[in-house]
Amino acid sequence: MAITKEIENDKIEVVNKWNIQVRTATIIKEDGAEISRSYHRHVLQPFTSSKDGDTWTHTATDISGEASDVQAICNAAWTDAVKAAYKTFTEAQSTTP
């Protein structure tokens, strides 16, 4: 009887243009048959944004620590147009409700 553990990004979603939602599955198998699957999630946006006075700062998200498949999706989804749309959207919102 062989118990194995596999970790994979089983779902990478692009939501509302710039949100990259990543689901990481931990799969336990017994003799090749799946007996357990659990999920861990995180979301990536192209920037972390803040406003100081009237000035906005958009710090690019560091995706170097992400898996290659996630990086590929981020790089494909985060075009210059999408990045510009993110900044426009963010700056149009109030910093507080």
Add this chain to the structure above:
Amino acid sequence: MTGIVKTDQIQGAQGTTVTVPTGNTLAVTSNATVGGTLGVTGNTTMGGTAAITGNTTVGGTLVNTGLITASAGVAIGGTGSANTLDDYEEGTWTPVWSSSSGGSVNSYGPQVGVYTKVGNMVHLACYMATSDKGSISGTLSVAGLPFASEDRTSLYQSGSIWMNTIPDGSDFDGDFHIQIYMAPNNDKIALQSLDGDGGTANLTHTSLTTNTDLMINISYRAA
């Protein structure tokens, strides 16, 4: 009569019925095709898999002791998308402090987050404590969330927070109300205090100590 063994077709005359007398059993070891309605007044027991390509109507109570899978969702009270539960998921996430001005927390103590997504509602909880706040600076928020919030104009969504070990005299030292919210189409939780002057103040690194810890519960509509 001890039995009739037919190796070819059993067929009654047109308009007649083939009857299996009480106490006897009709055993079909291979396939059976029913062109019309199959009426069963007693119980039906299936040892194998039932594959139904058409609709199934159950007038009474449906009891299922195994797993029900519904990849297209479950419609309740109607058949439109507003009546369809089409997603359910449980999992974990890792809460982290995110800074507007760079830097990061060097290390955490406990750092645990869980979520349950039911339809488009995400219910999440987390607890985290810093053990070395490092060089983090600027306005802080909680990041690492499992789903982005819904992109709906002015839909700010709030939750509850517990915070401890804050520098005395800070806006977040407990003298004032502390609150959290998610902005539309966002992946972070913002933290504010009512500053006692009728306004709000954002949480910054100056309100963090080496051992600041917090708990958050929030339910929000996902993207």
